[in-house]
Amino acid sequence: MAVEELTALEKCLGLKAGKYSRRAQGSSQVPVLQTNSGPSLAGLATIASHLVTQAKKEELLGVSLEEKAVVQQWLEYRTTRIDRLTSKEDVRTTLKDLNCYLEDKVYMAGNKITLADILTYYGLHPIIADLSIQEKENYMNVSRWFSHIQHSPGVRQHLPSVVFIKNRIYSNVH
Amino acid sequence: MKLYVSEGNPHGLKVLAAAGLWAHGVEIQRLQQDEKVVPFLSQAKLPALELNTGNYLFCANAICRYFTLAAGKEQGDLTNQWMEWEATELQPVISAVLYATIVQGKKTEESLAMVGKQLEHISQNLTKKPFLTGDAVSVADIVVWGAIFPLLAEMSTLLEDLSSLKNWFKKVSDLQPCQKAVESLFKGKGPSVFKAYLQKMPAPSATTDASACN
Numbered sequence: 001m002a003v004e005e006l007t008a009l010e011k012c013l014g015l016k017a018g019k020y021s022r023r024a025q026g027s028s029q030v031p032v033l034q035t036n037s038g039p040s041l042a043g044l045a046t047i048a049s050h051l052v053t054q055a056k057k058e059e060l061l062g063v064s065l066e067e068k069a070v071v072q073q074w075l076e077y078r079t080t081r082i083d084r085l086t087s088k089e090d091v092r093t094t095l096k097d098l099n100c101y102l103e104d105k106v107y108m109a110g111n112k113i114t115l116a117d118i119l120t121y122y123g124l125h126p127i128i129a130d131l132s133i134q135e136k137e138n139y140m141n142v143s144r145w146f147s148h149i150q151h152s153p154g155v156r157q158h159l160p161s162v163v164f165i166k167n168r169i170y171s172n173v174h
Numbered sequence: 175m176k177l178y179v180s181e182g183n184p185h186g187l188k189v190l191a192a193a194g195l196w197a198h199g200v201e202i203q204r205l206q207q208d209e210k211v212v213p214f215l216s217q218a219k220l221p222a223l224e225l226n227t228g229n230y231l232f233c234a235n236a237i238c239r240y241f242t243l244a245a246g247k248e249q250g251d252l253t254n255q256w257m258e259w260e261a262t263e264l265q266p267v268i269s270a271v272l273y274a275t276i277v278q279g280k281k282t283e284e285s286l287a288m289v290g291k292q293l294e295h296i297s298q299n300l301t302k303k304p305f306l307t308g309d310a311v312s313v314a315d316i317v318v319w320g321a322i323f324p325l326l327a328e329m330s331t332l333l334e335d336l337s338s339l340k341n342w343f344k345k346v347s348d349l350q351p352c353q354k355a356v357e358s359l360f361k362g363k364g365p366s367v368f369k370a371y372l373q374k375m376p377a378p379s380a381t382t383d384a385s386a387c388n
Contacts, residue, residue, distance in 0.1 A: 025263055041251055043258035050251050065243045066225055072254075073236030079262050093216055100214040 002031040002044045005122045008157035009048055012118070013055035028083070045075035045119070052115055060115045070109040074116035082123040091127060095139045098124075102141040106148070113152055121149040122159070129162050134170050175200050176224040177237070179359075180207040182371045184272065185234040187355050188320025189221045192238035192313065194351025196245040207371055235261055235317050242313040252307045256314035260321055264292050268321050270378040276365060277372050286332055289325065293332060296322075297339035304342070311346065319346040323356070324365045 003020045010017055022029040023042060033047045034040050041047050049072075052060045062068035085091050098120075102108075108116040128136070128146050136143045147164045150156045177193055177200050179186040193200050200223075205211065211222045212230045223231040223240065231237045235257050239249065267289050274285040296318060299306060306314045326332060326343060333340040346352055360367055 026266075030262075041255055043255055043262065046251060046254040046258045049254050065240065066227060066229065068243055069231055069236050069240035070229065072239055072257075073231055073233045076233050076235055076258070076261050079258065080265075097215050100216075103214075 002029065004158070005119075006031055006033070006044070006047055006051070008122070008159070009051055009118065011157055012154040013051055013057060015051060015055050018051075043079070045072070045079055048075070048115055048119055059112065060118075062109050062114055063112075064110070067110040067114070071114045071116045074108050074120055078119050078123045082120070082127075085127070095127070095142055099139045099141045102145045105141075106145070108145075113149070113155075117145075117149050117152075118155055121146060121155065125159050125162070129160065133165060136164060137168055137170055175226055177202045178205050178209075178211045178220055178222045178224070179203075180205050180209070180220045180371075181359075182367045182369070183207060183220055184268075184324045184368050184371065185320070186221050186359050187323055188317050189223075189234050189237045190355035190358060191320060191349070191352045192241045192316050194354055195241075195311075195316065195349070196247070197241040200241075207374065233261075234320075238313050238317055247312070249313065250307075253312055253314045256306050257317055260314075260317050264318065264321050266378060267292055268325060269372075269375070272324060272365070272368060273372050273375070273378050276369050282329060286325075286329060289332075293322070293336060293339060296342075297336040300338035300342045304345070306342075311349065315342075315346055316352075319343065319352065320355075323347070324368060327356075327360075327365060 003022065006020065007017060019034040021032045021034070023032050024030075030042050031044055031047060032040050032042045033050070035050070041050055049061060052058065062071040081094060085094060107113055108120060124142075124146065128142070131139070143164050146162065150159075150161060175197075177189060179190065179202065181204065190202070193202065205220065207220065208218045209220070210218045211224070212219055212232045214230075215232060219232045221234055221237060223237045225231065225240075231240055239257070242249070271285045271289050274280040274288075275282050296306075303309065305311050306318060322343070333343065347356070
């Protein structure tokens with residue numbers, strides 16, 4: 001999964017395909033990239049940040065100090081939280097928190113798209129694709145943000161487009 | 175800028191040490207563990223850093239990173255890799271070991287075998303350089319040190335065969351901001367100060383990693 005995602009990111013950034021392998025870690029797998037310049041790099045967030053730098057699109061890592069830290073925080077949230085959701089309750093809490101965070105935001109960090117948006121979008125894709133129309137309405141801010149990111153040029157790649165309905169069809173849930 | 179920490183939370187160690195090393199002006203506020211600070215999170219999550227813009231950082235590693243960025247230190251691939259490794263591979267095992275020894279009172283040798291592979295990984299990477307990312311202490315050292323300190327403080331026998339790790343651990347522990355962080359968090363009591371915190375956490379599921387350690 002992670003390797004497919006990094007390949008999609010490479011295409012999105014206009015980079016040539018890199019050489020990947022996988023290292024087992026418990027029940028999951030850690031992607032490993034063989035770099036041209038030196039030692040291999042392991043880990044989804046680490047490799048993604050490296051690719052962005054390779055493509056000379058550093059602005060995707062955040063411009064201000066604060067944005068840089070916020071981007072890395074959501075990358076960590078992706079690998080330690082979103083990738084380890086084990087129960088429906090976990091999924092609900094995560095979506096609720098993200099929905100609350102995104103209430104007054106267009107992007108996860110700053111006023112432009114960053115790597116935090118792209119990797120969170122990739123990580124949430126299977127979860128969001130599984131939601132009913134009513135659930136998508138419950139997490140309205142997540143849905144708005146998700147729909148926006150999936151339409152950003154080059155981001156979606158091989159992933160199927162998730163459909164959102166613009167007008168609410170359920171009355172407000174209390 | 176305000177840093178919120180709670181008593182007995184093992185993640186407080188690295189943020190206090192990083193603040194001491196790189197962010198002298200930060201105001202530190204001590205709270206109860208279940209106090210909610212970050213407005214968008216439904217569960218209490220500490221440590222947390224409230225930024226002057228009103229935004230919050232709620233991951234200990236991101237807080238450490240912010241302090242070093244603010245001190246003008248850029249971070250490269252190697253730093254990122256250590257920090258990701260700490261968060262995704264080391265931390266789950268450490269939590270499981272602390273839970274097993276402190277909360278469940280299991281025999282330490284058994285629990286410690288779980289973390290052997292990770293400690294060896296750190297040690298191997300310190301044979302050719304004094305610190306994890308090169309010649310000077312970096313945020314990667316502080317983050318990894320903060321994670322293993324609660325274990326190694328009591329169970330120093332773990333280090334016997336790992337001389338590179340042992341030297342590095344002593345060097346980082348001897349840094350004054352690290353000593354101060356330990357004093358203010360442990361108050362001379364040892365890892366049992368973490369008991370109340372660990373009891374409230376769900377039992378860690380990192381046991382799947384244990385089988386891979388032999």
